[in-house]
Amino acid sequence: MYETWEELEQSIVNCNKCKLCKTRQNIVFGVGNRNAKIMFIGEGPGADEDRLGEPFVGKAGKLMNMAFQAVGIKREEVYIANIVKCRPPANRNPEEDECVACLDYLRNQVMLVKPKIIVLLGSVALKNVLGKEYGITASRGNVIEKKGITYIPTWHPAALLRDESKKIDFINDLKLVLKNGEYYGEK
Ligand code: URA
Numbered sequence: 099m100y101e102t103w104e105e106l107e108q109s110i111v112n113c114n115k116c117k118l119c120k121t122r123q124n125i126v127f128g129v130g131n132r133n134a135k136i137m138f139i140g141e142g143p144g145a146d147e148d149r150l151g152e153p154f155v156g157k158a159g160k161l162m163n164m165a166f167q168a169v170g171i172k173r174e175e176v177y178i179a180n181i182v183k184c185r186p187p188a189n190r191n192p193e194e195d196e197c198v199a200c201l202d203y204l205r206n207q208v209m210l211v212k213p214k215i216i217v218l219l220g221s222v223a224l225k226n227v228l229g230k231e232y233g234i235t236a237s238r239g240n241v242i243e244k245k246g247i248t249y250i251p252t253w254h255p256a257a258l259l260r261d262e263s264k265k266i267d268f269i270n271d272l273k274l275v276l277k278n279g280e281y282y283g284e285k
Contacts, residue, residue, distance in 0.1 A: 099202075099205070099206050099209055100206055100210075102210075103132060103210060106203070106206050106207070106210065107127060109203075110125055110127060110183065110203055111125070113125065113183070113184075113203075115199040115200065116182075116184075116195060116196045116199035116200065117196070118182060118184035118185065118186060118187075118192075118196055119184060121184075121185070121187050122143075122148060122184035122185055123148045123149055123185075124143075124148055124149070124150070124151035125151070125183050125184060126142075126143040126147045126148065126151055126152065126153050126180060126183050126184070126185075127151075127179070127183060127203075128153065128177060128178060128179035128180075128207055129152050129153055129177070129178050129179075130173065130174060130175070130176050130177040130178050131174060131175050131176060131177055131284065132177060132210065132211055133211070133284045133285060134175060134176045134177040134211055134213055134284065134285075135176075135213060135214045135215065135279055135284060135285050136171075136175075136176045136177075136213060136214070136215045136216075136217065136275060136279060137176065137177045137178070137179070137207075137208065137211055137213035137215070137216050137217070138154075138176055138177070138178045138179075138216075138217045138219060139179055139180065139181065139204065139216060139217070139218055139219060139223045139227060140153060140154060140178070140179070140180045140181070140219045140220070140223060140254065140255075141180060141181055141182070141191070141192065141219070141220055141222040141223060141254060142180050142181060142182035142183075142184070142185060142186055142192045142222070143180060143182075143183070143184065143185040144156050144158070144185065144189055145185065145189070146159075147159075147185065148184075148185035153178045153179060153180055154178055154255070157256075157259060158254070158255040158256040158258075158259060159255065161255050161258055161259060162255040165255070165258075165265075165268055165269055165272055166272070168269060168272075169269060169272045169273055169276060170276070171272060171275075171276070175284075177207075177211050177213065179204060179207050180204075180223075181197055181200065181201070181204060181222055181223055181226050181227075182196050182197060182200045183200055183203060184200075191222060192222060197222070197226050201226060208247075212285065213247065214247070214248060214279060214285065215247070215248045215249075215250060215275055215278055215279055216247055216248070216249050216250070217249075217250050217251075217252060217271075217272075217275055218249060218250070218251040218252070219252060219253070219254045219255065220234060220252075220253060220254025220256075220257065221233070221234040221254070222254075223251075223254075224237060224251045227249070228242065228244070228249060228251075232251070234251060234253070237251040238251050238252050238253060238267060238271060239251075239252065239267065239270065239271050239274065241274065241278060248278050250271060250274060250275050250278065252267070252268055252271035252272070253267060253268050253271075255268070
């Protein structure tokens with residue numbers, strides 16, 4: 099584990115720990131406030147994120163930004179990262195070996211941000227962070243305390259694009275996130 103962001107970022111620039119390095123354009127490290135109280139964890143970059151090097155800048159990201167606005171979360175005040183930092187080809191789910199290879203980067207990001215609340219966006223984030231025994235349908239909207247961190251799983255924003263009825267759950271889950279922070283912004 100690295101003690102500084104500079105060391106951590108340096109350690110990832112030429113990463114070839116898994117096969118996703120062969121097809122990526124950019125490593126999508128993470129974005130936002132490195133002292134955030136709230137951290138969001140997604141699955142992995144899509145085409146737009148791969149092209150621009152920033153998480154959640156495509157269709158799903160725009161929808162997430164709109165939901166943020168609706169409840170009063172400022173994107174620049176939270177920290178946003180993914181389970182895998184390189185795009186899985188054709189937007190497939192990241193495979194087990196790819197997640198395992200990449201997870202130490204995320205663990206290091208969590209160690210440095212020290213968030214009070216982690217929002218797990220979708221099944222891949224939920225299972226990789228809390229364990230395979232968790233299912234997103236049963237877990238979303240729950241508040242799960244573990245080792246001093248509050249985890250709140252919710253739908254992945256891309257799921258809202260496929261099923262409009264999930265939007266209200268997503269908004270309610272974001273409100274729950276805000277309710278669980280005694281104050282919002284930096285720690
Ligand atoms: N979906 C994700 O899980 N992460 C992104 O960064 C973009 C889309």
